[in-house]
Amino acid sequence: xxxxxxxxxxxxxxxxxxxxxxxxxxxxxxxxxxxxxxxxxxxxxxxxxxxxxxxxxxxxxxxxxxxxxxxxxxxxxxxxxxxxxxxxxxxxx
Amino acid sequence: xxxxxxxxxxxxxxxxxxxxxxxxxxxxxxxxxxxxxxxxxxxxxxxxxxxxxxxxxxxxxxxxxxxxxxxxxxxxxxxxxxxxxxxxxxxxxxxxxxxxxxxxxxxxxxxxxxxxxxxxxxxxxxxxxxxxxxxxxxxxxxxxxxxxxxxxxxxxxxxxxxxxxxxxxxxxxxxxxxxxxxxxxxxxxxxxxxxxxxxxxxxxxxxxxxxxxxxxxxxxxxxxxxxxxxxxxxxxxxxxxxxxxxxxxxxxxxxxxxxxxxxxxxxxxxxxxxxxxxxxxxxxxxxxxxxxxxxxxxxxxxxxxxxxxxxxxxxxxxxxxxxxxxxxxxxxxxxxxxxxxxxxxxxxxxxxxxxxxxxxxxxxxxxxxxxxxxxxxxxxxxxxxxxxxxxxxxxxxxxxxxxxxxxxxxxxxxxxxxxxxxxxxxxxxxxxxxxxxxxxxxxxxxxxxxxxxxxxxxxxxxxxxxxxxxxxxxxxxxxxxxxxxxxxxxxxxxxxxxxxxxxxxxxxxxxxxxxxxxxxxxxxxxxxxxxxxxxxxxxxxxxxxxxxxxxxxxxx
Numbered sequence: 001x002x003x004x005x006x007x008x009x010x011x012x013x014x015x016x017x018x019x020x021x022x023x024x025x026x027x028x029x030x031x032x033x034x035x036x037x038x039x040x041x042x043x044x045x046x047x048x049x050x051x052x053x054x055x056x057x058x059x060x061x062x063x064x065x066x067x068x069x070x071x072x073x074x075x076x077x078x079x080x081x082x083x084x085x086x087x088x089x090x091x092x093x
Numbered sequence: 094x095x096x097x098x099x100x101x102x103x104x105x106x107x108x109x110x111x112x113x114x115x116x117x118x119x120x121x122x123x124x125x126x127x128x129x130x131x132x133x134x135x136x137x138x139x140x141x142x143x144x145x146x147x148x149x150x151x152x153x154x155x156x157x158x159x160x161x162x163x164x165x166x167x168x169x170x171x172x173x174x175x176x177x178x179x180x181x182x183x184x185x186x187x188x189x190x191x192x193x194x195x196x197x198x199x200x201x202x203x204x205x206x207x208x209x210x211x212x213x214x215x216x217x218x219x220x221x222x223x224x225x226x227x228x229x230x231x232x233x234x235x236x237x238x239x240x241x242x243x244x245x246x247x248x249x250x251x252x253x254x255x256x257x258x259x260x261x262x263x264x265x266x267x268x269x270x271x272x273x274x275x276x277x278x279x280x281x282x283x284x285x286x287x288x289x290x291x292x293x294x295x296x297x298x299x300x301x302x303x304x305x306x307x308x309x310x311x312x313x314x315x316x317x318x319x320x321x322x323x324x325x326x327x328x329x330x331x332x333x334x335x336x337x338x339x340x341x342x343x344x345x346x347x348x349x350x351x352x353x354x355x356x357x358x359x360x361x362x363x364x365x366x367x368x369x370x371x372x373x374x375x376x377x378x379x380x381x382x383x384x385x386x387x388x389x390x391x392x393x394x395x396x397x398x399x400x401x402x403x404x405x406x407x408x409x410x411x412x413x414x415x416x417x418x419x420x421x422x423x424x425x426x427x428x429x430x431x432x433x434x435x436x437x438x439x440x441x442x443x444x445x446x447x448x449x450x451x452x453x454x455x456x457x458x459x460x461x462x463x464x465x466x467x468x469x470x471x472x473x474x475x476x477x478x479x480x481x482x483x484x485x486x487x488x489x490x491x492x493x494x495x496x497x498x499x500x501x502x503x504x505x506x507x508x509x510x511x512x513x514x515x516x517x518x519x520x521x522x523x524x525x526x527x528x529x530x531x532x533x534x535x536x537x538x539x540x541x542x543x544x545x546x547x548x549x550x551x552x553x554x555x556x557x558x559x560x561x562x563x564x565x566x567x568x569x570x571x572x573x574x575x576x577x578x579x580x581x582x583x584x585x586x587x588x589x590x591x592x593x594x595x596x597x598x599x600x601x602x603x604x605x606x607x608x609x610x611x612x613x614x615x616x617x618x619x620x621x622x623x624x625x626x627x628x629x630x631x632x633x634x635x636x637x638x639x640x641x642x643x644x645x646x647x648x649x
Contacts, residue, residue: 002601004214005611008135008142008204011475015141016132017276018371024148024280028287031119035112035291035436042108042432050430055302060432063295067436070287 023083029074036068100414101249101422109435116288116439120269120446123280127273134478137274138458139206139369144276146375146627148283150382153366154390155282158289159448160441161242163394168417170398171408173337174314174322175647176329177398181391183349186640188357189380189387190633192367196358199529201368201376202611203604207455208361208521209463215528215597215605216539218467223543224521225463228361229456231517233489236452237496243445244497250422250438259494262442266450267490270457271483275369278447278454282366285443286386292433292440293393296421299428300400310396313403325647338567347573351580355518359525362455374622377629384636388643397424449493457486516554519576520546523583530607535594538587546583553578 043060051058103109131137170177205211209228213221240259247258269277304310314322321327321335328335331342339347357363357380367379401420404427407413408420415423425437461482470477524542527534557563558571565571604611625631 002214004210005204008206011133011135012142014133014475015136015143017130017136017141018143019130020132021130021140021143021276022126024283027119027123027280028284031115031284032287032291034115038108038112039432039436046430053430054428054433055299057299057302059295059299060430063291063433063436067291070291 023078025074025078029071029078032067032071032074034071036064036066036071038064040064040068101419101426102252103250103422103426103434103438104431105251105434105438106431108431109438112432112435113439113442116443117265119284120265120281120443123284124269124271124273124277127277127280130276131274131479134461134475134482135206136276137479137482138462139365140274140276140279142369143371144279144369144375146370146378146382148279149366149370149375149379151286151386152279152282153363153379154383154386155286155289155447156362156366156451157387158286158390158444159239159451160246160444161239161448163289163293163441163444164242164246164418164421166391166394167398167401167420168409170395171402171417171420172398174318174399174402175325175395176335176337177395178325178391178643178647179344179348181387182640182643183345184353185357185387186384186636187349188353189384190636191354192358192364193377193380193384194629194633196525196529197367197377197380198373199605199607199611200364201370201373204611206368206462207459208359208364209459211605212524212528212539213463213467215602216524216534217536219537220524220539220543221463222468223540225459227517227543227547229460229464232362232452232456232459233492234496236449236456236489236493239445239449239452240493241497243442243449246422246441246445249419250425250441259497262446262449263490263494266446266453267487270450270454271486274482275365275454275458278450279366279369281443281450282447285440285447288436288443289440290393292437293397293421295433296424296428296437297393297396300397300424303428304400304403310399310403314399317403317406323647324649325644334566338565338570339573343570343573343577347576351519351522351576352573354526355522355576359518359521361459362451365455365458372619372622374619374627374629378627378632381629381632381636384633385639388636388640394421397421400424453486453489453493456489457482460485460489516547516550516575516579519550519579520544520583523580523587527584527587529605531591532599532602532606532608533591533596534587535591535596537594538590541590542583542587545586546579549582550575550579 039060041064043058043062043064046058046060050060130141133141135141166177166180169180200211203211203214205214209221209225212224240262243262244255244258247253248255269281301307301310304313311323326341329337329339329341329344331340333340367376370376370379398417398420401408401423405413405415405423408415409417421441425434429437461478465481465485466473466478470481520543523546524539527542528539554571554575558565558575565574603609621627
């Protein structure tokens, strides 16, 4: 084994990322649920000017609902397949 | 400039700013939440080599999906038409698949922490130092390009003075990378990926509706620009004139082979994402997972570009106040009501910051691990390098603010980036490919290949093309040719130098050259990695077939 491999392996064994880093699915899910709700509400009764601008499409409503669905997808995924528990010996808080 | 700024001002309101403010808060939150996972320098620079493949894969594509890329590729679409697909289907996918299937075992298995560190293992210190310095220099330059582009776009769209957006964006990038390291950068990239999709998909659909659907779009464009505007390969015969200024040979070799492989396989800002994956299987899958979104992203940047070319027939010419780069901002202004508009503004700002952050987070790694720890302050304890990494991150952000102004001389931002890549990445790729596949390539051949390739590409571009010694119709075409010249010169010089200098001892090449394996490679594959949809070969070849199939409707 070269010096480099020894050094990196040692650092890997001390690394805390695997044990302590939060799951990004929670953040994506949370942000998109919030965005989805905000944009959907903005799209529930669009002004005539907004509708005309968006070629008659209820674009806020559709985008909002799609973002809400994406957010919920991430939260459900997280619920169904939670992060694997850290292997014994890892730092736990 | 003033007129343009007024002309493109978006009608943003409190709702849009609320959406933007939430995003900035989340960005900082990710930085602070990632802080407790940073214990060693490996955590800070490579996320402890522990992230799952889907996260690194999306970060891999998002690191490239900066706003300069989005605006630049929409601009290319408005200017050259459907030919912009070359930058995706031939100019990205084959290289990404090659990186994942062929190169990743050497990169990840050898446990190098950066691309230059691979050169140190394979060649010698001179190749290592040269590539580290070139990379550090280039990444600050490109981070500066991003920051400058952000400031002019934000000034036009939101009316903020340029210095305000430079300081605000610089501050946020500095904060979340200094605090949370690469994990924070990668997580923000994944988030940005989804926000930018949420911004561009509604824009694309409304844009299409505006011009009467795809049929309406193609009819108007054919009438305006002729059939070749809607064909990927039309008019690219050797000797034919086309707006791209390139023929099929320079597209395939220059863009598809040299530029693209140089960028995707040796640009550390990209490769770093794969190196932070949790095992070899995840590292191999990183660019392969990224390839699938990459195939389809072209539609949501090209279509807004094409729509803009219909709505403003004179776009980019002297008769119009709008440049090609204004294609997406123009459609945002014309089509998006408040709400979705806020998402689009957020997506654009997020993309600018992510584009800059990818460069800063790779710069700090190379500067600390490859330059500082190897040549300046050696053999200190790990906490010292972690602290130094945080310091150099801050310095890097400040330096990129300084270089932001260098970017102002090229009208098409993308052209500027491509020019840089052809000078720095092309010789890197030659040296890598020869070093990985030819055991005999000598220790000294690395540095001479780098020098020869870089200088040849520069001479071709700045002397032979710019002085008009040979006639190439456009900057893009000249980039492609310069890349090929740099590749050939680098390869020739490497072979020549190898013939007269000593090879690397065979024992030191284990795991670095094709046909050898690294002693540390016997780590057990994780459970579930054998599932069929996680097989790298299937993912890789699937992406190639899909990209080739995408060409069919635009080729005849």
